[in-house]
Amino acid sequence: MVAAIAVSFPKSTLLQNPISFGEPSPNFLGGSLKVLCLNIKPRQHRRDFTNLVVASASPTIATSNGSGRFYFNFTGFPFPLGPFLNRRTIRTEAVKDLIWLFEQEQALGFSSVSTNIRMTVIKLKSGGLWVHAPIAPTDECIQLIKELGAPVEYIVLPTFAYEHKIFVGPFSRKFPRAQVWVAPRQWSWPLNLPLEFFGIFRSKTLKDEDLSTPWADEIEQKILSSPEVGIGPYVEVAFYHKRSRTLLVTDAVIFVPRQPPECISKESLLASAKNGLAVKILSKGKEVPDEPVVDNKTNRQKGWERMVLQILFLGPSNLLEPNASFAQMSQKLIVSPIVKTLVFNKVPEKVRDWVDGISRDWRFKRIIPAHFAAPVNVSRSDFRAAFAFLDELLGERYVTRPSLSLLFTSIMGKAASYFPPDDMRTLSSLDQFLVSVGAVKKTVSGKKRRDSITT
Numbered sequence: 270m271v272a273a274i275a276v277s278f279p280k281s282t283l284l285q286n287p288i289s290f291g292e293p294s295p296n297f298l299g300g301s302l303k304v305l306c307l308n309i310k311p312r313q314h315r316r317d318f319t320n321l322v323v324a325s326a327s328p329t330i331a332t333s334n335g336s337g338r339f340y341f342n343f344t345g346f347p348f349p350l351g352p353f354l355n356r357r358t359i360r361t362e363a364v365k366d367l368i369w370l371f372e373q374e375q376a377l378g379f380s381s382v383s384t385n386i387r388m389t390v391i392k393l394k395s396g397g398l399w400v401h402a403p404i405a406p407t408d409e410c411i412q413l414i415k416e417l418g419a420p421v422e423y424i425v426l427p428t429f430a431y432e433h434k435i436f437v438g439p440f441s442r443k444f445p446r447a448q449v450w451v452a453p454r455q456w457s458w459p460l461n462l463p464l465e466f467f468g469i470f471r472s473k474t475l476k477d478e479d480l481s482t483p484w485a486d487e488i489e490q491k492i493l494s495s496p497e498v499g500i501g502p503y504v505e506v507a508f509y510h511k512r513s514r515t516l517l518v519t520d521a522v523i524f525v526p527r528q529p530p531e532c533i534s535k536e537s538l539l540a541s542a543k544n545g546l547a548v549k550i551l552s553k554g555k556e557v558p559d560e561p562v563v564d565n566k567t568n569r570q571k572g573w574e575r576m577v578l579q580i581l582f583l584g585p586s587n588l589l590e591p592n593a594s595f596a597q598m599s600q601k602l603i604v605s606p607i608v609k610t611l612v613f614n615k616v617p618e619k620v621r622d623w624v625d626g627i628s629r630d631w632r633f634k635r636i637i638p639a640h641f642a643a644p645v646n647v648s649r650s651d652f653r654a655a656f657a658f659l660d661e662l663l664g665e666r667y668v669t670r671p672s673l674s675l676l677f678t679s680i681m682g683k684a685a686s687y688f689p690p691d692d693m694r695t696l697s698s699l700d701q702f703l704v705s706v707g708a709v710k711k712t713v714s715g716k717k718r719r720d721s722i723t724t
Contacts, residue, residue, distance in 0.1 A: 337408030351376035358410040381540035385530040397422030403440035426451040427506040438468020456501040493623040495616040499709040509631040516633035524642040525599040529573035541572035584695030617662040
């Protein structure tokens with residue numbers, strides 16, 4: 270997986286993986302790159318310093334012999350999305366008899382960088398299933414859905430991102446009676462192709478706060494659409510399942526787990542642990558040992574940490590010793606550096622309105638993103654804190670919350686939005702380049718960016 274951001278490429282999102290605090294368990298640019306997975310039973314939660322909790326889960330694996338995982342996928346120009354032939358699916362139960370998570374590994378092309386991509390399935394009062402952000406419909410994946418014993422009624426594409434869009438057509442053909450609903454203002458790069466090109470036919474368009482959808486009495490929706498960002502708009506639809514008090518997002522926020530998701534293969538982790546070209550380039554002149562990588566817990570963890578930093582920063586400062594930077598980015602609810610820098614920093618007023626509407630109207634107690642850890646048990650204050658950087662861009666004139674709440678959120682937000690400056694250099698340079706060629710806008714809320722505003 271990668272980082273979700275909508276700028277000037279076919280979207281593929283930052284990797285985001287579901288995680289469990291108690292035990293090891295075991296989703297890049299929204300117009301560019303992006304890429305877990307257990308049967309979840311609530312158990313006693315542990316809290317870290319930010320007071321965030323990720324629900325534990327017990328894995329439910331449909332097959333043990335690896336059958337039914339073949340899926341030919343060699344698409345996503347200029348960033349093909351692997352694995353190209355084999356995708357393992359892991360199902361977890363997030364809310365008993367109500368919400369299930371389906372996860373697969375997603376890799377960036379031929380690289381050793383992978384993350385998890387997540388589909389969420391909700392059982393409606395009608396007895397049918399509501400599917401959010403479909404994944405590759407392998408035989409194993411479809412079997413895991415059929416084991417739920419309910420028909421698929423609705424298939425929802427909550428974003429314009431290519432990494433999610435590419436599976437909607439093939440998935441919907443497995444369930445021809447299901448209605449397909451898509452986020453508005455769909456686009457693709459380098460060619461703006463119609464949805465029919467992706468195999469998506471007779472779809473209906475999601476509307477902001479639409480009370481006429483067939484699921485409106487159970488699931489509400491709010492749309493963030495920002496055409497000002499670049500050659501294509503950033504579009505993401507947030508959903509709120511009222512009965513379970515669950516917020517569903519695609520790439521807006523992530524929670525990086527300390528340990529890798531189960532759906533990421535050991536082969537991918539060990540490949541990332543090797544001291545290849547990327548490690549040598551980012552080692553700052555340090556001697557890089559060239560030695561074989563043995564399969565052990567330490568090397569798998571190193572591989573995961575390197576994956577995360579490359580997904581979040583594209584070119585982190587030090588892949589040779591990733592521990593310090595990884596520790597600063599994991600175990601807390603954050604907006605990914607890529608989305609923050611290339612999208613949200615450009616249109617803070619629109620993002621703030623969207624975030625405030627979500628936290629004001631929806632009393633959620635957990636969030637399920639499309640990447641990294643999930644479900645993440647958080648409060649609305651935790652959610653607002655992840656977007657505290659918007660207040661710095663907007664200034665005092667945009668403060669609408671009570672002073673005590675603002676103070677609390679600001680304190681939390683400083684920790685949640687702090688990104689190591691050395692790791693941000695490559696991303697900041699990319700932002701400047703994209704602005705120089707007109708791929709993304711140089712403005713903040715329609716005004717020229719002040720020199721004092723930094724990513």
